Every structure is written in structure tokens, then in C-alpha cells.
Amino acid sequence: METVWEGMMAHFADGYTLEDILLITSLQKKTGELTLEAEKGRGTLRFLNGNIVDSDAPSSTPLGDLLIQKGFLTREDVAVSLAKQKNESISRRLGKIFVEMGRVEQNCIQSMVKEQIFAAIQDFSTWRNVYFSFHEKDVVPSDDIHVTLTDIIERMAED
Numbered sequence: 001m002e003t004v005w006e007g008m009m010a011h012f013a014d015g016y017t018l019e020d021i022l023l024i025t026s027l028q029k030k031t032g033e034l035t036l037e038a039e040k041g042r043g044t045l046r047f048l049n050g051n052i053v054d055s056d057a058p059s060s061t062p063l064g065d066l067l068i069q070k071g072f073l074t075r076e077d078v079a080v081s082l083a084k085q086k087n088e089s090i091s092r093r094l095g096k097i098f099v100e101m102g103r104v105e106q107n108c109i110q111s112m113v114k115e116q117i118f119a120a121i122q123d124f125s126t127w128r129n130v131y132f133s134f135h136e137k138d139v140v141p142s143d144d145i146h147v148t149l150t151d152i153i154e155r156m157a158e159d
Contacts (some may be wrong), residue, residue, distance in 0.1 A: 021132060026050040026149035032136040038127040043120060048139045051146035057120035060147050064092055066112050067104065077103050093142045113145045120154055 021034065029050035036043045041058035061069070064078035081097045095109035126132075 001034065016132070018121070018127075018130075021134070022121075022152060025134065027117065029133065030136065032134055033139070034134045036124055036127065036130050036132050038130040040123075040127050043123075043124055045117075045120065046139050048141055051148050052117050053139060053141040053146045055117045055120035057123045059123045060116055060120060060129070063109075063112060063116065067098070067108075067116065072104050072108055073098065077101075095096050096143065098151060110143075110145050114146075114147055114151070117147045118126075118152075121152065 018036075024030075025034065025047055027050065031048050031050075032046075034045045034047065036045075043057040044055065045052050046054040064073065064082070067073040068075060068078060077098070081101060081103070084101070085092065085094055085097055095113065096131060098104045099106050099109060
């Protein structure tokens with residue numbers, strides 16, 4: 001695994017900002033994992049051809065909890081789906097199980113996963129004195145959900 005770039009990121013100061021890194025990664029159509037570390041914790045954004053396909057942030061709300069909060073699922077729905085996921089020999093994404101069991105539509109899962117990614121980006125944008133590294137590596141998305149640079153720009157314009 002090759003580290004493509006790494007360094008310190010200071011929010012709105014000299015050096016890279018999260019926006020700079022997202023722009024570079026998108027324009028260069030990078031595939032790999034961006035790791036961010038700061039006092040607030042550690043997070044990742046995974047890219048496929050410059051688009052974000054997955055995220056992990058300390059403040060992330062699990063998909064099942066997000067769907068419960070939005071009123072799409074009950075706690076029982078999530079518990080049944082988690083048990084099904086745990087008992088499968090090949091691990092699948094929980095969202096796929098929700099759709100397969102007829103609990104929600106695929107477009108709902110896409111919307112909620114995008115919300116998770118946007119929330120992670122929003123969280124990371126508040127971090128100060130961030131160490132970051134980008135490692136080129138294979139990223140195999142479990143579905144066609146992704147967030148583009150255009151999606152990010154549109155969301156920032158709304159906020």
C-alpha cells in the first residue's frame with residue numbers, strides 16, 4: 001500500500017483544508033482511503049474514481065439508528081435484520097438486507113448512506129490540526145451509492 005500524500009491540515013489556515021483534499025482527490029479520480037486523525041478522533045473516507053463511497057467518523061450514526069430516527073424502521077426491524085446479517089456466511093451490508101426484507105426501498109438506503117457521508121464530511125470540516133494520509137488501495141463498493149464533488153458543492157451551498 002503506497003501513501004500518495006500525507007501531512008497536517010489546518011482548518012482555514014496555511015496548508016491543506018478538507019475542501020482542498022476533496023477537490024484534489026476528485027479531480028485526480030483517486031481510488032483509496034483518506035484517513036484523518038485529530039484530537040476528536042480518527043475517521044476515514046473511501047474513494048472510488050474520485051467519488052466517496054463510504055465513510056467512518058466518530059460521530060457517525062449507524063444506518064439502522066438513522067432509519068429509526070427518520071421513522072422508516074422500528075427497533076424490531078433493525079434487530080431482525082442484524083440477526084440475519086450475523087447468521088449469514090457472507091457478510092452483506094445492512095442496507096441490502098433492509099431492502100431484501102421489504103422494509104425500505106433502495107432509494108431510501110441511498111439517501112441515508114449519503115446523509116452519513118455528508119455528516120462525516122461536516123464533522124471532519126470542524127476538526128483542527130488534522131493529520132491526514134491518503135493510501136491508494138482497492139475499494140470495492142457494496143453498491144452504487146456514492147457522493148460526487150458536485151454533490152458536496154451543492155450541499156455546501158445549501159448550508
